[in-house]
Amino acid sequence: MQKTTTKKKLTTCLPDYYKWTQYLFIKLFEAGLAYQKEAVVNWDPVDQTVLADEQVDENGRSWRSGAQVEQKLLTQWFIKTTNYAKPLLDALEDLPEWYGVKAMQANWIGECTGCYFDFKLRVNGEETGETLSAYSSSPETVFGVAYLSILPSHRLLHGSSSVRSTLQKAFQPGRDSLTEVTAHNLFTGHEVPLVISHREAFDGYLDTVLGVPGCSEEDLSVARALNLRWTTVLETHEDGTQTLINSEEFSGLPREQAFDSITQKAREQKVGGHLTSSKLRDWLISRQRYWGTPIPVVHCGSCGPVAVPEEELPVTLPKLPSLTGKGASPLGAAHDWVNCKCPRPFERHLADHWLPVDVYIGGKEHAVMHLYYARFLCHFCKDQGLVAHREPFWKLLVQGLxxxxxxxxxxxxxxxxxxxxxxxxxxxxxxxxxxxxxxxxxxxxxxxxxLDPQEVVQQYGVDTVRLYILYAAPPEQDILWNVKTDALPGVLRWQSRLWQLVTKLRAARQLGDVPNPSVLKKKELAEAKKIWENKNYAIREVTTHFTEDFLFNAAMSRLMGLTNTLSSATVRLLQHSVEFEEALAALVMMTAPMAPHLASELWAGCPLLLRGGDVLQQSWPTVDPEYLEAPDFVELSVLINNKSCGTVMVPVQVSKDTIRVQQLVLESPIGQKLLGERSIKRAILSPRTALINFLVDE
Incomplete structure (x- = not known):
């Protein structure tokens, strides 16, 4: 459905915006998807703050203070994104291709062939208050679990856990250690011992796994070494198929069917069962910085974490201008925090109007995590009935660096x-x-x-810098910033030629009063028609590049091509052809989004008829109906050994057929002149722009 062109500006640091961030957090908290646990973080002992991995240099020092960064266990907030791993993976199939980002997302998520099950920890039969989620690559065998295994680096051994001392007493480095802690499986009701593994790592990011001796030689070896009991849960038949046994109501089911039934029931009971991969972690969202959005949770000594009522959102930070020093904390002024006005209810119709977003623009460094988290939140909101669409973005523009x-x-x-x-x-x-x-x-x-952009702007002007960035490479490719490359001289030449066109038109119009197309001769009329065709072709191509594939460098190339066509026009054409005037007007208007200052000056200097106001007040040019009715041709750039040699018009319907395009080029005057006597090693037809490159023997 076509959306209106209404614009909306959002400022994410303002309370009016992050009120809804906090609202979503509360919804996640109420759904059991926001939780706290201890995690290892990068700690700057000087600035007294947590650092992202990107803020730690190659020598393990803080990028700001220079202090040696410490690994520290702190209580952190997490969002259980792993519960949505499989839906997020499957939904990629329905999305358009995103510059290879779909594959990056799929690789980030991984194969969702296992799931987590929740366990409650006990010591001497008493609940400790600790809940542990353990991963199983074969959840259909959950009734055969003999033990729970954690790594020596697990937070339970190093943080403030109530079972820490018990586990540390049992731990024996270099061997599997049986502890006095047991784990109650909330799905099966079985209670199994907790084992500290001798291994330094499990598969992927896992730190807690299920031990099923009947299905794994390694698990069997551990169980035997520790004298543990286990139950066989798989029966193999003569034809190689397997069915479940000793698995309560799931006994007798084929293994594949049992996989679906067990994971589905675990999800229904909210004790695990969400399909995910071993390489995917939940989303750590805590920020130990004063400027972060406050998490809307009150920590009660008797009730535990309690969500702030929705009508009291947003929870804002106190305004404390005196807290400017390193490590300064606003906690001492918590009593000054004020209540906020009652927010409006969530407006479903507005969300459905704006979603899915037409175009998501982001750097490729955000292609997995940031994009993944945004998709997760939209999937969650769909399940909550807050929005109609499961995916938040339709098109994606990935920016290079x-x-x-x-x-x-x-x-x-x-x-x-x-x-x-x-x-x-x-x-x-x-x-x-x-x-x-x-x-x-x-x-x-x-x-x-x-690089300070202001220095470059002062040297070349803001429009030139903007054009250079857009012309240097397609938006998804990286740019090696070096203004001495060919891109900048080419941009400067083009701006000069645009200026010359306007100067030339002004001079020509001063020779006569008004244009009179009837005085043009046959050859000049043919030239005017060519200008008309090139104008319409440029409008169609540039509009597509601006709105569909975002190839701004290709759009500039097409505008340069139209500039070349107009530059070759005779003085009589400038004096008397409406086609030249219309083409120049379209050229300036299509240049305006990329170089608004230059385009405004050009527009003001053009003696254009019946056109008022600034160029930015004009409607975007459209293709003439007669052009749409004519046979559709594409102006194809011809390169020989990577050097431009001219253009050839080819029908659109064959413009992607390498063999047919090669034949048409060879039959053209350019082909007969430059390629007729040469041996062609290969012809490369660009899949994205109207260009063919012939590699020939020199």
């Missing part, structure tokens, strides 16, 4: 500033004589390879 040149010492890996380097020789060296490695990396303050 603008990378800067980095210089680091080969021995230590320390990044250097440009002023710390001697560039006098062919190869740069550190001023202290150290050997330097030169690479291109994402711009970062810690790598000293960032």
């Amino acid at each position: 603008i990378k800067g040149q980095t210089f680091k010492l080969a021995d230590s890996g320390q990044y250097l500033k440009r002023e710390e380097i001697d560039f006098t020789d062919k190869e740069p060296v550190a001023l202290n004589g150290g050997r330097i490695e030169v690479t291109w990396e994402k711009m970062s303050k810690s790598k000293h390879n960032g």
Whole structure:
């Protein structure tokens, strides 16, 4: 369904926005999908804050304070995204191709062939209050579990868990350790011992797994070594098929059917059963920073975590301008926090109007986690009846990175500033004589390879910089920032030619009063028709590039092609053809979104008839109906050994057929002149732009 063109601006740091973030958190909390547990985090002992992995350098130091980062166990909030792993994986099939991101999402999620089951821990038969989720790659064998196994690095052994001391007493490094802690399976009702594994890692990110001796040689070895009992739950028949035994109401079911039945019932009982992979973790959302959105939960000494009532949202941070020092904490002023106004109810019709988002624009570094979390929340909201659509985004524009040149010492890996380097020789060296490695990396303050955009803008102008970025590469590709490359001179030449077109038209119109198309001769009329065709072709292609495939560099190439056509027009055409005027108007209007200042100046300088106001007030140009009725042709760029040699018009219906396009090019004047006597090794037809490249022997 076509949406209206209404625009909406959102500022995510304002309470009016994050009120709804907190509302969603409460919904997740009430659904059992938001929970707390201890987790290992990167701790900066100087700034007294948690750091993301990206804020820790290669030497394990904080990017800001320079302190050696510590690994510390802290209580953190998590969102149980693993419960939605299988639906998120399956839903990818219905989405359009996203620049390879669908495959990245699928790989991030992994094969969802197992699930978690929930257990309550006990010591001497008494509940400890600890709940543990353990992964099983074969959930249909859950009635055959003989023990629960955790890693030596598990939080239960190192955090503030009530069973910590019991587990530490039992732990024997280098061997499987049987403990006095037992785990009550909330699905089967069975109670099994907790074992500390001798292994340093399980598959993927797992730290807790089920031990089923009847289905695994390794689990069998552990059970025998610890003198544990187990139940056989699979019976193999002569034809190789297997059915369940000793599994209560699931006994007698084929193994595949039992898999579905057991996981479904576990989900219904809310004790696990959600299909996920061993490589996927739940989403850690805690932020130990003053500027983070407050989590709307009150920690009661007797009741435990209690969600803030929805009518009291948003929970805002206190305004404390004095807390500007490192490690400053707002906790001392918690009593000053104020209640907020009552929010409006969730408006379903507005959500359904705006979702799914037409275009999601994001960097490729966010192709898995950020995109995955956004998809998870929309799936959850659909299940809650808050929205009609399960997927939040339809189209995806993946931005590449603008990378800067980095210089680091080969021995230590320390990044250097440009002023710390001697560039006098062919190869740069550190001023202290150290050997330097030169690479291109994402711009970062810690790598000293960032660039102040204002400096480039002051040198070239904001429109030129914008055009350079758009022209340097398709949006999904990285750009190695070097304004001395061919892209910038090409952009500067194009801007100059646009200016020359307007100057040329002004000069021509000064020779006569008004255009008079009747004075044009046959050859000039044919030239005017060619301008008309190129104008319509450019409008169609540029509109597609702007709205469908986002190939802004290709859109600029098409505008440059129209510029070339207009530049070759005679003075009489400029004086008397409406086609030239209309084409120039369309050219300036289509340039405006990318270079608004330049386009406004060009528009103001054009002696265009019956056109008022600034270029930004004009409607987007449309293709003439007569052009749509004519045979559809594409202007194809012809390259020979990567060098442009001209263009050839080919029918749209064969424009993607390499053999047919090659034949038409060879039959054209360009082909006969430049390729007729040469041996063609290969012809490469671009799948995305109207271009064919002939590789020939020199």
